[in-house]
Amino acid sequence: MSTTGTIDKTAIRNAATVIVLRDRMGEPSILMGQRGAKAAFMPNKFVFPGGAVDAEDARVPLATPLPAVCDGRLRDDSPDGLQHPLAVAAIRELWEETGLVLGTPGTWEGDVPEDWTTFAATGHLPSAQSLQFVFRALTPPGRPRRFDARFFLVDADDIQGDLDDFTHASDELSHLQWIKLTEARQFDLPFITEVVLAEVAGRVLDRDPPESVPYFRNNDEASLFLRLRGFPMPDHP
Template sequence: MTTDKTAIRNAATVIVLRDRMTNPSILMGQRGAKAAFMPNKFVFPGGAVDPADADVPLATALPDLCHERLSEKSENGMQAALAAAAIRELWEETGLILGQPGIWPQNAPADWQSFAQKGFMPSAAALQFVFRAVTPPGRPRRFDARFFLVDAAAIQGDLDDFSHASDELSHLQWVELDRARDLDLPFITEVVLAEIAGRISDPEPPESVPFYLNKEEQSLFLRLRGYPMPEID
């Protein structure tokens, strides 16, 4: 029996939800055909936590409930770094700012300088921790990804202006929630979409968070601060 030695990296993903109560849509983009991880797939903005994210000052902290849920089955003190990574990846991949006007207390890390130059500090108050998933064994890259939901009303500026986005995601677009599954999606994205669809009418953070845990010997659906869900094949 072989053992997967691919390192699992902490990661953060952002689901931006627009027009929640009228015609809900979410922001998605397409990964490149040559991407090592999920080529050609439509995904939410997101990526791995950088070491510098742990030292980024947040203008406002995560909601207490989300902070608590993030601590379960996790390294100590990861909450702020995960929130910062989510905000940084949103900025890098879409050019949208989740923050508050402010001056950084010290020079921003290299990956944050363009964000800081816009005159904003990252703000985590609007982030809701709603899902967690570990990439299955055997993939070229593996992530322990935390999915954050944020209402588009918390974004600064024009929601349709992607001019500051990097080229990591193409075809950035707002996709109506009930049509998102028409796109070429990773399996886990489809699972997360179902979770989000079930939460449209409830703006509060979830009392428990689904955790899709893929291990060598089995895959499990668990709930953080709740009861285990049935094992899946």
């Protein structure tokens, strides 16, 4: 997770999480790692790679944008303009925490942002066309950190390079590994991760973005399970 800027520990931060699905037509597995014992948020839990959106993410160009249908659903019950930094944050966090590249071959123009120098050195530009928005969850009140997390599903076939090479990963997650989808619940998982896994299991054979996206919203008044049905993309001249 990047540490750009000062973090307000009481604020709800927008975040992006990436579920990489491997061998979906055979024995599907997902990539997970374990958070540290001293982590303020979900210590010791096995989680998907992901983290908070940084201010710099809005200024990082994408070689290809999100699918239009995902862009529209990300705008549902959210400020317009957040779609791009969420996609960038997803790609950045995947790289930082696992060393895996979601991008397309290319050379960066101009100065490369500090958080992206090692990614750029691989000879790739970040690409969002393979990200599918599949779930959203707001951390309940009373937790030491609160995130409004958007979960993105990506097929491992769209990752560049060796899927088992984690040598470029930071130390944010330990025990990085591919876990069979049928065995994931044997690990120490956060409750919301179990809910998301059930959603992913139902989408293994469907390569298209979902028609609507589950939203588990926890606030001071109630915990609600909603559906985000999105907005049509505006016409362009």
